[in-house]
Amino acid sequence: xxxxxxxxxxxxxxxxxxxxxxxxxxxxxxxxxxxxxxxxxxxxxxxxxxxxxxxxxxxxxxxxxxxxxxxxxxxxxxxxxxxxxxxxxxxxxxxxxxxxxxxxx
Numbered sequence: 001x002x003x004x005x006x007x008x009x010x011x012x013x014x015x016x017x018x019x020x021x022x023x024x025x026x027x028x029x030x031x032x033x034x035x036x037x038x039x040x041x042x043x044x045x046x047x048x049x050x051x052x053x054x055x056x057x058x059x060x061x062x063x064x065x066x067x068x069x070x071x072x073x074x075x076x077x078x079x080x081x082x083x084x085x086x087x088x089x090x091x092x093x094x095x096x097x098x099x100x101x102x103x104x105x
Contacts, residue, residue, distance in 0.1 A: 019049040022084065026052040026094045027073070028103070036089025041081050048097070055097030064103045 023043045029036040048055070053072035057064045060072075095102070 022049075023047045024050045024093060025076070026050070026090060026097060028052060028054060028094050029089060030069070036094075038087040038090050038093060039083050040085040040087070041076070041083055044076070044081075050093055050096050052094050052097040054094075054101075054103050058098060058101075 021043055022040050025039050025041055025047075027033055027037045027039070043049075053069045054064045056072045057068040061068055
């Protein structure tokens with residue numbers, strides 16, 4: 001019991017520290033990426049721990065459009081930003097970034 005408590009405490013500390021330095025970025029299924037993707041990248045300015053282009057659009061312009069979605073994806077500059085981990089698309093994480101709202105491709 002004591003070991004599991006210590007393990008849980010260490011996990012909580014590691015999670016907190018990593019949440020300050022990385023972002024889990026969820027790219028929803030869109031035309032160019034029909035299966036979607038979840039990536040872990042270093043944290044950039046004004047990004048949350050869990051982020052998506054649609055969530056960013058909702059904060060910036062109170063709506064989602066193809067233009068805004070493209071601009072938000074382009075602002076990441078994924079050709080130069082190191083991708084730490086590549087994961088499959090997670091709708092659960094995506095919905096966390098949009099307050100439960102879904103948007104068309």
